[in-house]
Amino acid sequence: MVSASSLLLPSSMRDLASCIGDGAVRVACSSPASTLTSSSGAGSGSGSASTLSVTVSYRATLLNSGASSPPLLLRLTWSHSPVGPTLSFSPSAAAPSVLLRRRRGTRSISLGCVGGGEAETEAESPFVALFWDLTAARYDPGASPEPLYGYYFVAVAGAEVVLAVGDQAAEFVKTKFEGQISKARFLPVARRERVVVADPAAMHTARVRFAEGGPEHEVSVGCATSSGAGGGEELWVSVDGKRAVQARRLRWNFRGNQTVFVDGAPVDVMWDLYGWWFRDPPGCAVVMLRARSALESRLWLEEEGAAPGFSLVVQAFKAPP
Template sequence: MVSASSLLLPSSVRDFASCIGDGAACTAPSSTRTRRGSAAVQAQPSTLSVTASYRVALASSSSPPLQLRLTWAHSPLGPTLSFSPSASGRKVLVRRRRGSCSVPSSGEDEAVESESELSASSPRLALFWDLTAARFDPAASPEPVSGYYVVVAVESAEVVLALGDLAAEFVKAKFEGTTQIPMAAPFARGERVVVAVSSGAAAAVTHTARARFAEGGAEHEVSVGCAPGGGGGGGGDELWVSIDGKRAVQARRLRWNFRGNQTVFVDGEPVDVMWDLHGWWFRREPPAPGCAVVMLRARSALESRLWLEEEAAAPAFSLLVEAFKSPP
């Protein structure tokens, strides 16, 4: 049985993780209606948001590592950025394309409208950003690909996180004497996508993400796909996970086996793959949209449990993909 308390994940994901054991499979309720066969239709998912979590250590303090979270999302006015100093900390929503602000450690969400100077009474973290020249891939996620920087520093002017191709130049100009630029890799990445499925139509969907399962390791292309079959009762439904174009996980009869897990090996190390499609198949009541969840998480060694309590303090990399039928 998975220990949900050890997961640094949203509560909705912890709920499904806590009910999955090795080789687990669930049975659909007997009242569930069977699906009539129909021709497969390709549906292209649209990425709503990308959340990256970073674990950074403070050289000037013996405090535990910080866990910083950045979320890139789409809005009617274009891509947006929000920042939080922790999973439960106060979220700062960046509205201007360039600026800086002090980051509260708790409280309600705050929209940042203008650049502000730091003071002695400011919280320990400072956020700097410049998205004025940011370039995005219109066919991919709201996360910029170049032309930007996001920098986080502590009150002592110690830079703890520097993202973007313009970060090094900004840090050199802003923090004189800083020689080391910490280009940290995320220890967790979450992507939310919407799949536009027409009423009564069967759709084959594939979403592709980039993941680095080990610090300093190679970056891999991870594709998560789902296709309905033509037979009644969901017997032909299929879920797959491919890594660098090679099929790693394949699950069928998803109307019955809508929850499960499997362990694969990437770069010689175990990676746990879990899926929960219950909400996608059976949640029809508004306002909560149907949701499918697939997660990949690295492990440092083979164990009888998916994750150990002692790994909570220093979690291995995880990739979480949530697919919705309509925006949540």
């Protein structure tokens, strides 16, 4: 089982989900997303947010290890650094990230005890082989550190490809292994984007799929000063350009949730702005969208037997942490 805590979701969001009930249900239009030049950081209006890092968690189910083998939870983190965009990899839910310093290379990393049982010795621990090439990667200038195209990252464990990311990944696997290696089933299960909001009226946009094989959606999160009765700040979340959530009087309504429907399935939207307003030095504002099955009766179940649905987490800072 992939637990909630393993998905890089801030603890404040899990605490929030345990103490509040479902909000009003609103329907979000699921029309096709408009084309953007990047997967995140695109904005409109008076400004856009600057993306510090993007962390994507993938769940990989090995085909040759038997039904009793737990899935792997692999993480890629794309970050900005003084020398340019960097890539880090984590081979399990509990393992620290390993910085891949070279733009192109190979490396073997121990998977460790990915099943959560007793610790394994170095000799017993399985390994994952990494292959990557970012030398021709292209980025959206000044936006996300995640490449747009021109790259690949491939991970191999137990004679299976457990992760293949990038537009050149399929060609690399075909050339490198010549069809002699199987491909595990893997899919993204969580995405966290950490951004700096220099302009109070900025918005941040990400492109995600809430369901495997489903359409790609454009999710925008923004904050603005309300001109209506009472004034004050308001938070809004849009899906494919359609306003799905709008929370007003944020200094009072700094925590909350609503449920919207995307592609006919419920997506819980939760926000926690306490650190943004009331901590010194300021903390971050957190907005999470999490897809869930219609059979789930609560926003969050830490003890769920099935892996939770896809989650998008946006953490916004007033200044780089």
